[in-house]
Amino acid sequence: DTGVSQNPRHKITKRGQNVTxxxxxxxxxxxxxxxxxxxxxxxxxxxxxxxxxxxxxxxLLSDRFSAERPKGSFSTLEIQRTEQGDSAMYxxxxxLSGGRAAGETQYFGPGTRLLVL
Amino acid sequence: KQEVTQIPAxxxxxxxxNLVLNCSFTDSAIYNLQWFRQDPGKGLTSLLLIQSSQxxxxxxxLNASLDKSSGRSTLYIAAxxxxxxxxxxxxxxxxxxxxxxxxxxxxxxxxxx
Numbered sequence: 250d251t252g253v254s255q256n257p258r259h260k261i262t263k264r265g266q267n268v269t270x271x272x273x274x275x276x277x278x279x280x281x282x283x284x285x286x287x288x289x290x291x292x293x294x295x296x297x298x299x300x301x302x303x304x305x306x307x308x309l310l311s312d313r314f315s316a317e318r319p320k321g322s323f324s325t326l327e328i329q330r331t332e333q334g335d336s337a338m339y340x341x342x343x344x345l346s347g348g349r350a351a352g353e354t355q356y357f358g359p360g361t362r363l364l365v366l
Numbered sequence: 367k368q369e370v371t372q373i374p375a376x377x378x379x380x381x382x383x384n385l386v387l388n389c390s391f392t393d394s395a396i397y398n399l400q401w402f403r404q405d406p407g408k409g410l411t412s413l414l415l416i417q418s419s420q421x422x423x424x425x426x427x428l429n430a431s432l433d434k435s436s437g438r439s440t441l442y443i444a445a446x447x448x449x450x451x452x453x454x455x456x457x458x459x460x461x462x463x464x465x466x467x468x469x470x471x472x473x474x475x476x477x478x479x
Binding site: 253255280282284289290291292293294297305307340342344353354355356357358359360362 | 370397398400402407408409410411412415417455457459464465466467468469470471472
């Protein structure tokens with residue numbers, strides 16, 4: 250499977266605990282995105298990397314959230330001191346910059362569903 | 367601030383019917399627009415991408431149109447099938463340094479056999 254993969258697929262945690270999610274993009278893609286989706290809503294942008302550089306962060310990304318892409322390949326999203334309001338589906342996407350129009354398409358992974366009790 | 371709206375929020379049609387899903391956006395300075403499909407509890411599958419310079423894109427039974435001046439896009443599904451049942455999301459990417467997508471809330475489609 251050469252698509253975007255995310256792990257774990259599901260995570261249940263208690264309020265106050267830290268959680269970390271991993272995203273493996275399509276191998277040649279240099280851009281990586283994190284989005285958050287709550288029930289009945291469309292995904293909301295959290296942050297974006299080009300290679301290893303984090304180029305944009307949403308105001309939704311409070312100081313409890315941190316994302317990394319250390320070698321420009323996989324990325325991790327960590328949430329510290331989780332709150333019940335963090336319960337959501339966390340989606341990762343990747344794309345290839347430049348080139349043909351098709352390269353602008355963002356390809357999404359299956360998501361990690363987080364439940365904070 | 368760019369806002370994306372999708373109407374209707376839910377739609378139920380009998381199998382075989384042609385249907386149109388609507389997407390509207392408030393800022394016409396978009397770089398491109400994508401239509402996605404999302405099955406329950408799953409990630410998003412890209413269906414079509416329309417660049418700002420294009421008027422429409424087609425893939426199989428799907429046809430997406432874009433009218434920037436009116437801030438609208440439509441997704442036309444021909445000869446609907448039960449397997450088309452899913453939530454359909456449109457998303458716009460703006461010009462400028464940002465590459466983020468701004469999503470609508472989606473249209474939940476049910477195709478009845």
